[in-house]
Amino acid sequence: MRFLRRSLTGVFLLAVTLALVAWAGEMVRGAVVARMNEEPRSFPQRERILAVNVLTLEPQTIVPELTVFGELRSQRTLDLRSAIGGTVLSASDALVEGGTVRQGDLLLRIDPVEAEAALARVRADLHDAQAELRDAERALVLAEDELSAARAQEALRDQALARARDLATRGVGTAAAVETAELAASSAQASVLTRRQSVASAQARIDQATTRLARQQINLSEAQRAVVDTEVVAAFDGTLTEVTISPGGRVTANERFAQLIDPTRLEVSFRVSTSQYARLLDENGVLIKAPLAVTLDVSGVNLRATGQIMREGAAVGAGQTGRLLFAELDASAGFRPGDFVTVRINEPALNNVALVPATAVAPDQTVLVVGEEERLRVAQVSLLRRQGDDVIIDVGDNAGAVIVAERSPLLGAGIKVRPIAPGGVEQAAAPEMITLDENRRAKLIAFVTEGRMPDDVKARIISQLEADEVSSETVTRLEARMGS
Structure with missing residues (x-):
């Protein structure tokens, strides 16, 4: 009996299990069939608005603004060179890198011993030339006196010859006397010719002495200038740079020992393209004096100066393009030659x-x-x-x-x-409001109530649906979720 009871219980449990499996399979099959027979859910399509x-x-x-880059340069830059060579006897305290000098300040003095000795020698030679000129003038006076005496003697000899010939004509004189008188007259003429040659030689000597004196005067001027050139002075107000000399050093002739720059007269050079250059020409093809601004950013502090275009380069350099322009600055406080700056040019409006x-x-x-x-x-x-x-x-x-x-x-x-709009905030368009009938309102409220939403969201949506007019966007969204 015990075996039979257990066997029947097992058969019963197996039958129940098979029945449950069959029931579950039927439910799955029904769900699949129902899903496949359903019409696809459609969602309303809305145009996308950006x-x-x-x-x-x-x-x-x-007024367009043309931006380029340029380099500052001084309109007055002078290389300081020594005209003569020698030892530096003394130098100004301002003859250092960055030293400031005024026009006429003594910068450098070279030992003048050699120049002064040369000047003394030239002066001695000048005195010799002056003495030679005076001696030549005295010799000319003597030669002229001798010429006058020779001409007087020639006149006497001519008179004697005339008397001898007259006597010979009257038969009183002899032929020998006439010949003697002719020889004397000829000798007097030769003496006059000799004295004339002496006068010419004296005049030539004066010319040579005058030329020699002129040369010595030129040498004197050069020697005096050499003495003056032993002192180098500043030609204008400015700042010194590239100083390479100090007291006790030695310089050679034409050696550059410093450079003098005027930092108050600055200009900027910059290069523009050909098309940009064409926009800076007037109707006659002449470069306009366009205003511009120059800026230099130095550790966050902008140095700024204004000016205008003054001229352009005469030719395009080898390997270069565009045009090289130059502009003069009105005020340039803080700028220095060699600064790389930004140039902003105002083009025609x-x-x-x-x-x-x-x-x-x-x-x-x-x-x-x-x-x-x-x-x-x-x-x-x-x-x-x-x-x-x-x-x-x-x-x-x-x-x-x-x-x-x-x-x-x-x-x-x-x-x-x-x-x-610029600087504004996007304004949301006013929602379209519609009026719901009671049946449609009830379905929507029921869907929201049964939906998986937070309670505060449900309360807010239900309060909107219970109003007389409801946003069409809210209704469309809920109905799309409902599948209706």
Whole structure:
């Protein structure tokens, strides 16, 4: 009996288990069939609206700013050189690197012993030349006196010859007397010729002495200048640099021992491209004197000076491009020659233009305009200048248009957007309100009550649904979750 009871219990449990497995399989099969026979749930599709930053194209007059880099240089720079060689006898205390001097200050004195000795020798030679000139003048006077005496003797000899000939004609004189008189006259003529040659020689001696005296006077001037050149003075007010000499040293002729720079008369040289240079020309092709500003950032402190363009380089250097321009600075406190500065040049003003972010203009020079129904359309513009992160465009027929300030790959023609004004906050559009019938309201409240939401959220949504008018967006969202 005991075995039979246990056997029946096992059969019973097996039958119950098989029945439960069959029931579970039927439930699974029914659920799968019901799921496959269901109609697919449909969700309402809504157009995607993108929020964009916009700005309005307002025509205005803008002065473009051209930014380049340049180097400061002094308009007055002088190499200090020694005209003569010698030992440095003394030097000014200001003859050091960075020393400040005034015009006429004595900078350097070279030992003048050699120069003064040369001057003394030249003066002695000058005295010799002056004595030679005086001696030549006295010799000329004597030669002229001797010539006068010879001419007087010639006249007497001519008179004697005339008497001898007259006597011979009358038969009183002899032929021998006439010949003697002729010989005497001829000798007197030769004496006159000799004295004339002596006078000519004396005059030539005076000319030579005069030339020698002139040479010695020139040598005297050079010797005096050499003595003066033993002292080097400052030609103008300025600052010394590259000083390479000190007292006791020795310099050679034409050796540069320092450089004098005027730091108050600075100019800036900078290079611009050919297209930028063309924008700085007037209608006659002449470079305009455009105003500019020069800045130098020194440890967070900006040094600034103003000026204007004065001239341009005569030729383009080998291996260079563009044009080299020079500008004179009005005031240059704190600047020094050699500073690498930023130059900002004011170009001629542009009319009927607008300044917009560079992100608003596409590479093909188009912008996105917010049109009707807040949909985008493409408009063509003309890019005139680039100003850092901004650009200047020609407004043209787009005056007053609202354009997208920051383009992205998601934006294009026909896209609907929500404009955000510059500096403003996006304003949410007022929700559309609808009135629910009681049956529809009850279904929505029941869905929210049975849903898996926090209690505070349920209370807030139910309070909205119990109002007379409910947001259509809230109703659409809940019904989409309900699958109806």
